[in-house]
Amino acid sequence: MNIKDIAKVAGVAVSTVSRVLNDHPDVSSETREHVLRIIDQYNYIPNNSARNLKRVSTNTIGVMVKGRDNPFFSKMIQAIEDLIAREGYSMVLHYHHVPLDDTDAAIEFIKEKRLRGLICLGGDFTEARMNALEGLDVPIVLTSVDMGGVTSHNVSTVTIKNEHAAQYAVAYLIRLGHRRIGLVTTSENDTSVGRLRMQGYKNALVDAGIKIDQSLIVDSDYTFKCGYDACKHMLDLDERPTAIFAISDVMAIGVGKAILDAGLRIPEDISVMGFDGLDYSQYFHPSIATVSQPVLEMGRISAEVLLEHIKSKIGGRQVILDTELLIRASVSEVISK
Known part of the structure; x- marks a missing residue:
């Protein structure tokens, strides 16, 4: 415009x-x-503002992180910073946790800091708001954000197959004999990875002929405490689950602590499965089975895609990376009582 x-x-x-x-x-x-x-x-940026943007901060790249308490992005941030520093750019980091639309927050960040490019780690970005980002004409990479394959001339995505990975993890629990599998997920406001991982959970149950029990699905958030509270809710059910799948490792650790605090055993009484592959999950006792994401690779590729866009003026890439299901001590076959 x-x-x-x-x-x-x-x-x-x-x-x-x-x-x-x-x-x-x-x-x-x-x-x-x-x-x-x-x-x-x-979101109009006047020509003179665009010229100022190039003149004032041609070497500044922004990284906007959704939330404050999710350690998933820590290694990713380091990988991004290392690469952009080698290419002669500086990085400014912004943690977005206020109740402001993620798209609006990204636009505000770009304008305020006059960024040469932006990498968003997490967040709820929708196709409906894509035109607002396009109007900035600043290279943007959405990482760990699932737009369903939608990109634009200045917006690229780096992600995984969230729905497929979650379905595979829950299907593994089903193969172990679990039929009552709880889900700790995010609220309906999460239109990106949370929604897809919940759909993967449901797909696995339907494929196995298991009826979806809404009492076993608890909305939560990406914190230890939220995972803990969600698990306590499930433990109060007349018939508690034999396994719980949490859509992040941080939630899964909270789930694990709630189970142990209730005097129950993992996995003898309840199996626990997480998602992300955080170091925390490996050193929890017992170590938590999880879907491992290639965090360092995601960070490196995000920076590479952005830098290439800055240099060549060609964007709109979609990169989908593989995950790995890590089987650890927190899962086992259902033990007959």
């Missing part, structure tokens, strides 16, 4: 928009406010 488009939408002359942008005094306050609202609505 250019200045002519803004003028057309606002119903004013191009010269009026120009005077507003240059803060000329000969524009009424009502007209000025109207034009500024249109500019904000369409």
Whole structure:
């Protein structure tokens, strides 16, 4: 979108928009406010702002992380920083945890820091808001974000097959004889990986002819405490689950602690399966089975895709990486009582 488009939408002359942008005094306050609202609505960056962006911070790349307490992204951030530093760029890190739409937060971050490019680690980005990111004309990589294959000229994605990986993990529990399998997931507001991992859980149950029991599905969040509280809820059921699948290792560790605090055994009484492949899960006792994501590779490729876009002006890539199911001590066959 250019200045002519803004003028057309606002119903004013191009010269009026120009005077507003240059803060000329000969524009009424009502007209000025109207034009500024249109500019904000369409995330318009004036040509002079774009030139300033290139002139002021051509070597600055932003990394926006969803949340504050999820250690999943730690190694990924290090891999990104190492690569962009070798290429002569600097990195500015932003943890987004306020109740602001993730797309709006990314736009605000780009404008405020005048970023040359942006990598978003996690978050809820939708096809419906893609046009807002496209309007910035700044290279963006969405990592650990599933857009269903949707990209654009300036937006690329690096992800895994979340639904398939979750389905494979739950199917493994079913092969061990588990029929009552609990799910610790995120709320319906999670339109990305949480939704897909929950769908994978449901797919595995349906394929095995197991009826989906909504009482075994507990909405939570990506924290130890949320996993702990969700598990306590399941333990209070008249018929508790024999296995619990948590859509992140952080949640799974909370689940494991709740089971042990209740005087139960893992896996003899309840098996536990996580997702991510965090070091924490390996050193919990007993070690937690999990779907391992290639974290370092995801970070490295995210930086490579962004840097290549900056250099070649060609974006819109979709990279899908493989996962690995790690079988550990927290899962076993159902033990007959």
